Amino acid sequence: MMSDITSIPGDRPSAAPIKIFGFAAIFLALAILPFVWDNRFYISLITQIMIYGLLAMSLDVLLGYTGLLSFMHNAYLGIGAYMVGLFLIHVSPTSLWLACLVGVIFTGAVALPVGWVQVRTGGLAFALLTLAFGMMFHTIVWKWYSVTGGDDGLMGVPSPDIQLFRWTVGNTGDPTHIYLLTLVVVAICFVLTRRIIRSPFGAVLEAIRENEERAAFVGINVRRYKLYGWMLACILAGIAGALFILYKGYIGPTTMSAFAGAGVLMMVLLGGMGSLWGPLIGAGIFIYIQDYITTMTEHWEIYLGLVVILLVLFMPTGFVGMGSYLKRMRRN
């Protein structure tokens, strides 16, 4: 401790070299994976895990860092996905980056007024409103048949080529290519989000999580920063949505249901909130188990509910919390 008092006063050391090395190693291992292990099913499953991991991570920005609860964060994944899909179908089937940009900006444009209303109401009402607005978006895509395809979902979304500057490096219809694209985008989002969370801006979000009133009484415009946090989380969810539609080529209203929203919440809980990488792991565990259980029972809902209850009652810090708990045990 004394060392950093004398060097730069009072900051916790930033990312240790070993962490950067570990991150790079995981990234490289995942990048090489599809070339050494030719299993379409698992490559596709890992793509899905990464996309939902990004969504869960974006929810963690709200839940773990700003102390705000969003029950239906999947709604913003859905909005982004529908918009990208509609753009590819109706406007330009080949403009990948433009479609993604439009999708993410549209997600932000929807999230802004919703967030503006939500942050005005206080913590509990904020959570209730995320549920109400989420249900509203679900109802809209479900009933607005002429645009969204209603119950059938958005089908026949074209798979554009992945172009970097002038070169075509792949096609989103190819499982390996979309896997690699997802890996790169999720990794970039992870690094940027981590950077943002550890910036002075992140410190403000944490202060709001810790004690909203005190935060206001040191001069922080709490509503405004909550809105910034909300926008960050929704834009990340929109990016996840863009990846989702490129990966699946299809989206239906069930992706935006309350049930799917509870799943995202559970990924964050499983992984442990307030760590960013915890929810990524949580997404992995969740999607793997879901894949396993849905083949066995039709009453998946009961188990989802039961696991959420047990997690909150007995393991509120999730997987990450268990790690630091074990560390503390060993130290004592």
Place this chain on the structure above:
Amino acid sequence: MEAFLCTDDLCRQFGGVTATDCVCIDIEESGLRSIIGPNGAGKTTFINIITGRIPASSGKVFFQGSDITNKPTHELVRMGICRTFQITSIFQNLTVFENVRIARQAHKGGSLKIFSTKRSLKNVSVDTWDILERLGLQDQAHQEAKNLAYGDQRVLEVAIAMAGSPQILFLDEPTAGMSPGETNHISRLIRGLAEEISIVLVEHDMDLVMSISDRITVLHYGSIIAEGLPEEIKTHQMVREAYLGKDA
């Protein structure tokens, strides 16, 4: 000359109860003003209104000539009106250093630097250390706030408030629950601060109030019943009645 901070017929009702009843007060640019009164006299309500924690029912608050009635809290803090709370209000899971730094950062700016590191705001860290040293918290800087002794948490709250470079600082019972030693420490600290800025102290400890205040205002049932130097208040007939009943 216009007043530094003053209120004009400030009122607040809760349902049918009037907690603050047409209070007019003038506070000087520096020095220590204590607000005392029996339990339920409306002391905390009064400073809650001024600092923007609850809205006024009627009346106005002026600060350096401008109307600040019912302004949002964070704007008041930016203008230099800071406070501490009767029930300790700190960022429990942050370290002592981070507690003060976030307050300093909110004052100095730079909260929107989303891609910088926290340590890039050098002047914020340096100021934070100055404040911690001044209040004697530097040795606990890296402890989580929730692990501090109760007295130190109260001092930390003063440190957080000071990080906003207040021009006027409201302290709501800063010594409540403290040991005599801790009380002594914090009272010297408050007295020192009062030489530079304006301090408004709400306090129950009469010995403390009488020994360190420059002026005292007495509230009773939401209205001011007396105001003056400590010696005047000690002998004031209405104050004795308020505290001890009519027959005393």
Place this chain on the structure above:
Amino acid sequence: MTGIATAVDIALNSLVLGGVFLIVAIGLNIIYGLSRVMNLAHGSLFAIGAYTGYTLVASGLNFFVALLITPIIAGFVGLILERMIIAPMRKRSMIYTLILTYGLMFFLDGMIKQTWGNEPRFIELPIFMGETLSILGTHYPVFRLVTLAITAVVMIALMLFLNKTRLGIILRAASTIPEMVSCLGFNMNYVHIGAFVLGSALAGVAGIIAGPLTTIDPLMGHEMLISSFVVIVIGGLGSLRGAVYAAILIGVVQTLAEFFITDLAMVIVYMMMAVILAFRPLGLLGEGKFE
């Protein structure tokens, strides 16, 4: 149908719908006001009420007898949930309780599907309730009028209970100053249990009277949960009077929206909620003393 008849029809439908919203929302509000728990499984208790009513009536019981038994069963379920799941969470932060009751909602919905299946059910009504009554030119179904009457009876009974009985007054006091009530020697544990049982029983009553209005399906709880949120958020968290105004308002808006645009009626309701909250963040009668 004439214009007046349509108007009468819409007005009565609004009241019926608003009445059901009101009973559910008041139950939710009572639980929140007394024990500071926002129970997201409340909609599931409403569904349990509807299914219980269906089972009782289907087994040959008179509708009105079922109407008395259902709240008792729903209240009992509420009691079990409070003791087993909610009580251990009381000291934890709001976010955890919300997530917990959210999990509970899915658990209960899953159990409902397990028990009663996915296909819609209908409550068989006594013959006289299947007829219509002529009011100002419209032929209005009798069971809807009965529903209205039951709603009124429940609300009046609730008001009398909260305002005139000793227990009710203690409960109301507990919602404002819990410390004082526990100082006076009342066990706050019982207050929490009482609130949960009462709230759940109200959800159960709403379930059985809503049964004949709509079809009973496992998703009915979700929709009702959201509607009752909208009611208490617009009315102001913890405000009973606010809930009454908001429920009637939403009953009217939703009935009108359903009459004119059918499918996206709920969207109109949400939009209205957003507009109201933009101007009054704490709801119509919220006082801001709740989180």
